[in-house]
Amino acid sequence: PEKLAELLGQWTPPPAGKVRVAKKAYDADEVRAAIEGGRLINYYQPKVSVSTSEVVGVETLVRWHHHEDGVVAPDQFIGVAEAHGLIDGLTQVVFTNALADAKGWQEAGLALRVAVNISMDNLESLDFTDFVAAQTLAAGVPPQQVVLEVTESRLMQDARTPLEVLARLRLKRFRLSIDDFGTGHSSLAQLRDIPFDELKIDQGFVHGAWSNETLRVMYDASLNLARQLGMEVVAEGIEDREDWELLRRTGCDIAQGYLIARPMPAADVAGWIADWQSGGFSRLVVGD
Numbered sequence: 001p002e003k004l005a006e007l008l009g010q011w012t013p014p015p016a017g018k019v020r021v022a023k024k025a026y027d028a029d030e031v032r033a034a035i036e037g038g039r040l041i042n043y044y045q046p047k048v049s050v051s052t053s054e055v056v057g058v059e060t061l062v063r064w065h066h067h068e069d070g071v072v073a074p075d076q077f078i079g080v081a082e083a084h085g086l087i088d089g090l091t092q093v094v095f096t097n098a099l100a101d102a103k104g105w106q107e108a109g110l111a112l113r114v115a116v117n118i119s120m121d122n123l124e125s126l127d128f129t130d131f132v133a134a135q136t137l138a139a140g141v142p143p144q145q146v147v148l149e150v151t152e153s154r155l156m157q158d159a160r161t162p163l164e165v166l167a168r169l170r171l172k173r174f175r176l177s178i179d180d181f182g183t184g185h186s187s188l189a190q191l192r193d194i195p196f197d198e199l200k201i202d203q204g205f206v207h208g209a210w211s212n213e214t215l216r217v218m219y220d221a222s223l224n225l226a227r228q229l230g231m232e233v234v235a236e237g238i239e240d241r242e243d244w245e246l247l248r249r250t251g252c253d254i255a256q257g258y259l260i261a262r263p264m265p266a267a268d269v270a271g272w273i274a275d276w277q278s279g280g281f282s283r284l285v286v287g288d
């Protein structure tokens with residue numbers, strides 16, 4: 001209790017977010033047309049090794065190239081897709097495109113793991129396993145190179161099917177990742193029930209943890225938990241060199257964030273990696 005009081009005493013509210021453009025509400029017909037019309041584009045953000053600064057993989061983050069509104073972020077349409085039964089179609093498009101890009105990089109000599117964000121709704125059907133396995137086989141990408149990032153943002157009605165789907169995918173050697181760990185329902189119960197390979201500490205516990213003891217305690221606890229369960233640990237939201245330095249000091253495995261790279265179109269990935277390996281990583285070194 002004393003420690004808690006001490007920590008609460010140090011608590012300062014998180015900084016107000018950047019000014020945002022008012023969010024437009026898209027309806028189901030527009031989202032359906034975007035999915036079916038090929039308007040959803042896979043962007044990719046690198047994941048790099050903290051110890052070697054090598055690029056270990058990329059995560060695909062979908063964007064909608066809207067004819068009037070420009071590039072629309074996933075937060076503005078994933079929820080709509082989930083609410084209107086469109087998320088299976090969306091995931092199929094994103095997953096298939098990610099495999100095609102992964103195959104292209106493989107042929108160019110880049111053995112990258114490719115991570116895809118999966119909605120809990122996708123796990124409500126046992127067919128999802130077959131879809132993922134069949135597409136991956138057809139693309140000629142080893143399942144070990146495919147990472148499925150799962151966030152549980154709401155309570156599951158009946159967890160049996162999702163658990164079964166994840167267990168089957170793991171048996172087929174796909175890598176399972178628990179995303180946004182520490183938020184929503186991405187929590188201890190999931191770690192107890194599902195053999196995840198990777199844990200992603202939510203950016204809310206990472207960025208700024210070097211200067212905020214409350215965040216630091218939560219970051220450390222998540223890191224240790226993952227370690228002791230034998231999982232690889234990814235820290236999201238690395239925005240400055242102090243964030244990176246914390247990961248280095250604490251032995252976190254993998255880093256992702258704007259300091260390293262923002263999500264980019266597939267066509268930019270190979271060039272970005274070449275640039276990174278020929279010295280771009282030096283921006284991670286603390287001190288000028």
Ligand code: C2E
Pocket residue numbers: 045060061062073074075078091094117118119149151179180203236237238239256257258259263
């Ligand atoms: P996520 O999977 O946790 O992805 C991380 C989000 O944080 C991404 O936002 C990424 O662009 C952003 N980010 C990365 N580095 C930094 C950083 O250093 N600082 C800050 N402030 N943000 C950073 P994005 O692309 O807008 O995606 C938001 C969420 O939308 C994702 O969170 C994921 O849950 C969901 N999402 C994205 N693509 C898909 C998809 O294809 N399918 C599904 N079902 N969900 C997706």
Ligand code: MG
Pocket residue numbers: 059117149179
């Ligand atoms: Mg993710």
Ligand code: MG
Pocket residue numbers: 179180200202203236
């Ligand atoms: Mg995340």
Ligand code: MG
Pocket residue numbers: 180
């Ligand atoms: Mg997120």
